[in-house]
Amino acid sequence: xxxxxxxxxxxxxxxxxxxxxxxxxxxxxxxxxxxxxxxxxxxxxxxxxxxxxxxxxxxxxxxxxxxxxxxxxxxxxxxxxxxxxxxxxxxxxxxxxxxxxxxxxxxxxxxxxxxxxxxxxxxxxxxxxxxxxxxxxxxxxxxx
Numbered sequence: 109x110x111x112x113x114x115x116x117x118x119x120x121x122x123x124x125x126x127x128x129x130x131x132x133x134x135x136x137x138x139x140x141x142x143x144x145x146x147x148x149x150x151x152x153x154x155x156x157x158x159x160x161x162x163x164x165x166x167x168x169x170x171x172x173x174x175x176x177x178x179x180x181x182x183x184x185x186x187x188x189x190x191x192x193x194x195x196x197x198x199x200x201x202x203x204x205x206x207x208x209x210x211x212x213x214x215x216x217x218x219x220x221x222x223x224x225x226x227x228x229x230x231x232x233x234x235x236x237x238x239x240x241x242x243x244x245x246x247x248x249x250x251x252x
Contacts, residue, residue, distance in 0.1 A: 144211050151209035152218045158187035159205045159222035166194065166201035167224035176201045192219070200225030 166180035177194035184191040184205045193204040202223045209216045 140212070144214075147209060147211050148216065148218070151207060151216070152220065154187070155189055155205060155207035155218045155220040156222070158184050158189035158207060159203055159220040160224075161187060162189075162191060162205060163201050163203045163222040163224035166196075166203060167199070167226075170196060170199060170201055171226075189220075198225070 162180040162184040165183040166176035169179035170176035176196050177191070180194050180201065180203050181191040184203070189205040189207040191203060192206050193202075195202045200223060202221070204219060204221050206217050206219045209218055
């Protein structure tokens with residue numbers, strides 16, 4: 109082996125180690141970023157669940173004649189969120205809740221909004237199988 113070949117072979121020693129360290133760093137960075145994103149999504153889902161449950165509890169309490177916002181505050185607290193806003197509009201209850209999420213080095217406050225109340229259906233109810241093709245041709249004649 110000539111001296112030039114020995115120097116070239118020695119110059120490439122450790123290149124695989126550098127590449128492996130770089131790949132490990134990339135994988136760790138992607139893992140930390142992904143876990144942060146998953147944490148935010150999971151935290152928002154929990155905040156939305158707390159808002160949904162709070163508004164439903166408030167609407168139920170409102171129909172029973174009680175304090176809707178107080179009930180919504182209790183339910184939000186039981187679900188790990190804080191009631192930030194509660195508005196009663198007729199028989200509807202609109203709430204905004206916030207939930208804190210702790211990510212590595214970055215605490216976040218996630219908000220969610222929900223509305224609950226009676227269904228406002230102004231259209232006349234359609235009896236079963238009238239005006240729909242899925243009932244089949246025999247369904248109308250059998251009811252006559």
